Amino acid sequence: MATRRGEELMSENGIIRAEALVVKLVGLLLGLGLIAMVLVNVANAMGRYTGWFSLVGADELLVYGMIWIVMLGAILAARNRDHLSVNLLPAAMNGRLGAVIQLFVDIATVAVSIFIAWHSFVFIERISALNQTSMGLGIPMVIPHSAILVGFIGIAAVTAFLTLVDIFRFTASKGAAQ
Amino acid sequence: QSTMKLASATINDVQHEWQKEFQKEIEARVGEELKIEIYPASQLGAIPRMSEGVLLGTIEAFTTPTSFVTNVDPRFQAFDVPGMFKNADEVDAVIHDKDFRDYLETLFLDKGVRIVGAIFNSPTQMLTREPVTTIEGMNGLKVRTFASPLQMKPMEAVGVTPTPLALSEVIPQLQAGGIDGMLAGIPILSAFKFYDTAKHVTNINMNQIVSVTLVNEAWFQSQSDEVKTAIIEAGRAAETTVFPWGVDNVERAEKVWLDNGGEVHMLPEDQQKELQATFAKAADDVIADQPEVIEVKDRIEAKLEEVRAK
Amino acid sequence: MTWVLGLSVAALIALGAPIFVALLSAAALALLFFPGPPLIALQQTIFGGLDAYALLSVPFFVFAGELMAISGIADRLINLVRALFGRVPGSLGIAALGGSTLIGTICGSSAAAVAAVGRNMYPQLIENGYGRTRAAGIITSSGAIDIVIPPSIAMILYGASAEQSIAKLFIAGIIPGIVMALLMAGYISISALLARIPREESFRARVAWQAFKQAFWALTMPAFVMVGIYAGLFSPTEAGGFACAYAAFIGMVIYRTVSFRSLLEAAVSSAMMTARIMIVVAAAGVISWVLTVEGVPQALIAATADAGLSPLGFLLCVNLLLLAIGCVLDPTSAILVLSPLLVPIAVSLGIDPIHFGIVMTVNLAIGMFTPPFGLNIFVAQSVLGIRTSEIYRGVLPFIGVQVSALALITLVPALSLWLLHGMS
């Protein structure tokens, strides 16, 4: 018995550590992405000012980079539950009511994210069938548009995961109280 | 009863005028059967969003210069070839020729869009901070262009450094001298009061801008036969009405430019010819490896020769 | 239609849902219950809300603000202000206001200014006895000045959709921006005096000189950015990127306070901040779009036009309308939708369209921090880590101050137009 419990803990820890590692890596990717954007921005302006070189499509690269950073960052923010929100009400409540409200908010988040992701998927499917490319870089428009799809799938997934963990804890604590 | 949202990036110009005429013509034909809603000035989103919108049917129609939809179909470039049309009358004679217009209407059906309006917009001119009166004067200037080879290569051929730049950055950069000028039609330059920032326009007549109205074909096909016919007829009727309006509009815009302290310069005649030849050669190089563009361009030029022969 | 949107947004926001979830739920419900455009338009409008070059100033200035904090640039600038003006009541609050105004001259985005100034000034304000509410109020409301002082994204959009000269709008915004800043400064100073917030000792030249020497490199940063913009080296949006690069240079090479590791950490947290701000911007864009295609603003404005108002009556009406709209919409989309509709009426009543543009911009700037919905409020809450209710309370007096500024700017067109006439 003792060893099985230990194994469970180990694998749980393994998952937690793996998840923490992924979160950290995505965070690093976003940071490096932002630094790269600063460099492209500076190079583009310098090239234009001196007239030495012209980075055609730099503006698109910067904006599409920003869109990807925003959507991946939004997944991490959902994971950390620190999206911008108004924290008026929940503070006044705690315990069971607070948990119920949190559950309701999480379900709304998952539902709306899946809804958006689905229509985003339909959109992307159709835009890819039309072979749309961007004006400056000439890359398929599927690449920047996919950021929205990935972002909302990710938000739905991490929120669903957090909700399940919450429900599990809630029932566990209720069980312990009885 | 269905609704047709007509979007465009500009307001109070020939595109907007065509949309208003189109609305009247539709009302006269089918009354309440089809409700037209006009959304000028990018109210439904930036240009790339409007062109995606009409492709996917989130908006029913989009009126735009052909140069903004070359990513929808490269064949739109055929209308932007510098040095091809000499003036507004040539544009009128080609795009409103019955045969050509029929050909144009269905040319992009494989992309899911139908052309229901084709109008002369204005010639592309060059705005600069300092006066430019010769080809040599263009040498080394940084001029804002679209990120499109058909604008960039011809400008490079006359010594200009083409500088694509987001529209929101143009005025501050012009003010500060980060760029020396930009390419645009004079109706745009006057409407946005660019004379407050840079005074000089050189009439390089690089190309004659053609604006088209794209309609989502799936939506079009879902309409009754009566409405379909009305859309096609109304589009062509509106074209005829607004052509003289558009030509006058260019003159009005030039007068506004001069009245507000702006100046308009012409190159000497021989240099203007040389400029057109240089542009045309550079443009030919750009589309050399795009047979589908050349095919449409040949079609336009065949019609042009017919017109010029008369 | 409007009620469905309003109620579902309000309910979800009140329950503490992420703002973007509340906004997108409302948009989704509206599109499901009032069928209009196909639902794939959701993807298009979310993407469209983010796909704008001028929005790059948000990540760049947030990052620049973070770098100013970790490199010590901000501390040295604040110390200099204290050495020079510490005796003036409310000097530190005015320094925060001054910081926002200074960022306003190089940046056109209000949320970025709140993030940058909040990150740098809030701890100092708390340490010096301002209290959380007051400090949050100052930071949240002073960010709004950024879109009135040129360059301004809101004015560029107004110019484009109302066919007005952006160059003239920029010039016309200078005095109104200064008026707003001065009224704010006056209020901060008087209220600090009344609240007996401790002052520094009297001015001493030697201390000031020391602080100046300490702050010399830090001072070159705003100078570098201003000179770069006005010399044409970079555009106002690109200025944000240069501000990051220059702050990183000072931090890593001159002060040696920033390591590559801390630079990367700053980048990560700035990227996260950007994500949290911009997803709200995108979702708000969806709401504006839904309202536009359903004809809501058009109907509101038609009602205003039919009322047969005098020019002054019209302006006051527009102010009320925009302040109300500013409570729920973000200014960029509001300007795009409303100005083509309002400007023709204004012009027909003999109101100068440049003056009108400034009135609209100031209105919507105030809307950035009026409860319940205001991007500056959410950004401040996130950067300062305090309760929304405290920010709501903090901004209340400043709404009063800035509405007075708005009244002044509305009633005295010369404030907007004088510099322009001086020019021609």
Ligand code: NA
């Ligand atoms: Na500004």
Ligand code: NA
């Ligand atoms: Na507000």
